[in-house]
Amino acid sequence: MILGAVRCDWRQQTAEEYFQTKDDTKFHLIHAVHVLYNVEDHDSILRNMWEQLADGGYMFVVMQSDKGGWGGLRHNLWEKFGQGDRLKTWFRTSDDVNQCLDRRGISYVTSVDEMNINVSECVKEDSEAGELLLDFLTHTPYVSSEPEIKATALEYIRGNSSSVDGKIFFNAFDELILSSKTFTKQ
Ligand SMILES: C[S@@+](CC[C@H](N)C(=O)[O-])C[C@H]1O[C@@H](n2cnc3c(N)ncnc32)[C@H](O)[C@@H]1O
Structure with missing residues (x-):
């Protein structure tokens, strides 16, 4: 892989902190791999990610699938012990992301990766x-x-x-x- 032309700007901050700066840089790839459980509001982070994507750019998100055991465990525990709004907690899964994209009319493809x-x-x-x-x-x-x-x-x-x-x-x-x-x- 040739990364010589890629300029890196390392920052140690949360997605919320980054998006608060209203930086208008556009990116060709924005990813959140097993990160959207931890942010305060995954819907607004996804909106910000999409807005900062350059034309032709890709947004890539990975989450535990509802179809798999760990996604199912989240739902199972939440049903029995959860309180309040599940979407404001770590107990989020891939369907929650897909629903945000559906609401915004953003099309996407998905694939499922077995990770026993x-x-x-x-x-x-x-x-x-x-x-x-x-x-x-x-x-x-x-x-x-x-x-x-x-x-x-x-x-x-x-x-x-x-x-x-x-x-x-x-x-x-x-x-x-x-x-x-x-x-x-x-
Ligand atoms: C499960 S790890 C995933 C790390 C890596 N993407 C991977 O797949 O190996 C979750 C990551 O989310 C980061 N994280 C937690 N809260 C965050 C936030 N509010 N904004 C951005 N990243 C956050 C953590 O620092 C951690 O690196």
Whole structure:
């Protein structure tokens, strides 16, 4: 890959901070790979990303797919324990992004990428690695101190996993969402 002509401007700031600067630079590629769970308002970040895309540029977003186990786990936990507006939380999935694009009339193509996660440690008693992985998968620090959440998550994970060579793999899928801004006619 030839990157010699690419000028890099490294910034350590959130998407919200960046878009607040009202920078009118246009980009040929803007991506958010497993990032839109963390922003305050994914809809407004997507709008800003799209506005700063140059004509002919590409916007690329990756999120956990609703069709996969990890997206399903988010919905399952939210149904049982969530409070308030799910869309304002980490419990977002690829369908939430697709709906934002649909509302704006932005067309896109998607593909699904299988990304099975080895959760063998999660089902072992007293495995520190398993506890940390479960914290990560449930987005719940010290999930062991929340027995109901832990039991619900483990039940869901067991029901959506496959066993291969004595290891247990949670069937997660990434959804890759690609939009292109068509060229403006001269
Ligand atoms: C799950 S990681 C994904 C990192 C990388 N894109 C990848 O796929 O390996 C989530 C990333 O989102 C970043 N992040 C969290 N909140 C953010 C925000 N408000 N704006 C932009 N990035 C944010 C974190 O710093 C972290 O690097």
